[in-house]
Amino acid sequence: MLELIKLTPDQLEVGMFVSGLDRSWLETPFKVQGITIQSQEDIRQLAALCEYVFVDKQKSITLELDTGSQSSPSTSNRSLKRAAAKARPRLEKSEYLEGRELSPYRDETDWHTEYPEATKAVTTLSESVEGMFQALGRGDRLDLLGIKQSVNPMIDSVARNPDACIWLARLKQSDEYTYQHSVACSVWAVVMGRQLGLPKTDLRSLAIGGLLFDVGKLKVSDELLRSPKRLTGADLDLVRQHVFFGAEMAREKSNVNADITAMILQHHERYDGSGYPDGLQNQKIHVFARIAGIVDCYDALTSHRSYAPAIAPSQAIKHLHEVKDIEFQAELVEEFTQAVGIYPAGTLVELSSGEVAAVISEYRTRRLRPRVMVLLDENKQPLRNVRSLDLMETTHDDTGAPLDIVTSLPPEAHGISLSDLGF
Structure with missing residues (x-):
């Protein structure tokens, strides 16, 4: 039977x-x-x-x-x-999003149209965050109004089409990890909120929370943060204090809302109760903090760190799926995967032809056949003129063999720097 x-x-x-x-x-x-x-x-x-x-x-x-x-x-x-x-029985969005009003977003622009606007938005945000970190490092108070103003253009860009901002979030420098990590996590959090259909007021909280949840590391020594080995014992305990340091900085501004504060305090809590500082489980972790944990982990895995090299986005997604309902809520992992795709914009991939390309767009709706920009030939030599390729339309290479993505590559593979491309 x-x-x-x-x-x-x-x-x-x-x-x-x-x-x-x-x-x-x-x-x-x-x-x-x-x-x-x-x-x-x-x-x-x-x-x-x-x-x-x-x-x-x-x-x-x-x-x-x-x-x-x-x-x-x-x-x-x-x-x-x-x-x-x-x-386990899967939860509906209304259950794990605490009854928040949801409305699906639709792409309003294409990648090439949105890219200039996204560039201005992310540049403004990066400059604002750099200034914020410098000011907080001097002991100044958090300028929440300035932060709100700086995230708005990025939120608007992601709402229209997240592809360009995701591309820009991939352009991070390893020697500026904390600062760039905050910008990228802000983008990932908003992209995730867009996928869930959250209103822009919630997208703003996610954006600000993404910027601030690691701000407490400013009160931790660079020696510990840049340690080439994984920390243990007293050193690890000290680094973990950054959640309290960050919450203290935020509380100095009484109008930081509870969603943002929860992201700062709880982004290292884990779904099975194995996280810190309080060992919270399941729905006891604020939903925005559950989102923050996922974007924090994903961006860390795909970024160069002092103790570990970056891995390909597809490998990071695989890791998230391996720890579903252990470290992170399964429904949110699945939504994040839908939001960023296996090959998000900015991912380097190797084609079956041997050529190397960067994913540009259509990665959310056509996960295995997105639009790409071919950068290296089959011998891994730079092309004099890079070309755009739609893998949905171009299904075979010049020899007549099927043309597919074979694998994704780590950032900067074959010496490629996406930031040098220019558009």
Whole structure:
């Protein structure tokens, strides 16, 4: 008898037979209806396309795994039971967003139209944040009004089309990590809020909270913050005090709202209670702080740090999915993935032709076939004239072979600096 089990992509394992999707197979790059999961790449592709799939339990028992061995019925049953045990009833947005008014956004501009406006907005924001950090470092009080004014153009740009601001958020320098990290997290938080359909008043709180949740690190020594090794013991305890230092700075301005304060205090809390400072769990963590935790983790993983190199965005998304409902709420991880995509704007990718390109746009609606800008030829040599390529329209290379994205690359791979491109 046919026995199908509905699973989310993070519950899939190698060897399972996926017989159905939450969409038509024609909307996917898979050539047949029904696939055996042969690798983690198959799972990643399914996660990029689907919110849930249907696994045929009987076929999963007998199909070969990518190791070349066969799984026994007991092994496959254990895998399916383990996956099913991870499942919990998914929450509706109205439940985890605390009844906030939601309204979906639609793209109003394309990437090329929005890029000049986004550049002005992010430049203004960066200059404002740099000045804010310098002023706070001198002991001045937080200029909340100035911050509100500086985030508004960025919020407006993201609301129209987030592609350009996401591209600019990727252009970070490793020697300015705290300052640039704050700007990028502000952008990611607003992009996430847009995906959720939050009103602009909430987007403003997310933007400001993203700028401020690490501001307490100004009271921690650079020696600790730039340590080439992971901290432990008393040093780690001291760095963790930054959440209290930041909250104290914010409280000096009585009109910092509760959403922003929660982002500062709780962005290191984790969904399973393993975070700090209070070990809060699940819905006891403010929803904006849950968002802050995700964007903080994602931007840290995709940025150069003193103790770890940057990883590719797709790897960072994979990590977030691996810790769903452990460190971060599953619904919010899935929304963040929808918002930034597997290959967000500014991601370097290698094509099946051997060429290297940067993703420009359409990464949210066409996750595996976005628009890209080809920068290096098949020998990884710079092209004299870079060219734009729509992978939805151009499906084969000059030799007639299928043209696809093979993998995403870490920032600055092959010596590429996106900030040098100019438009």
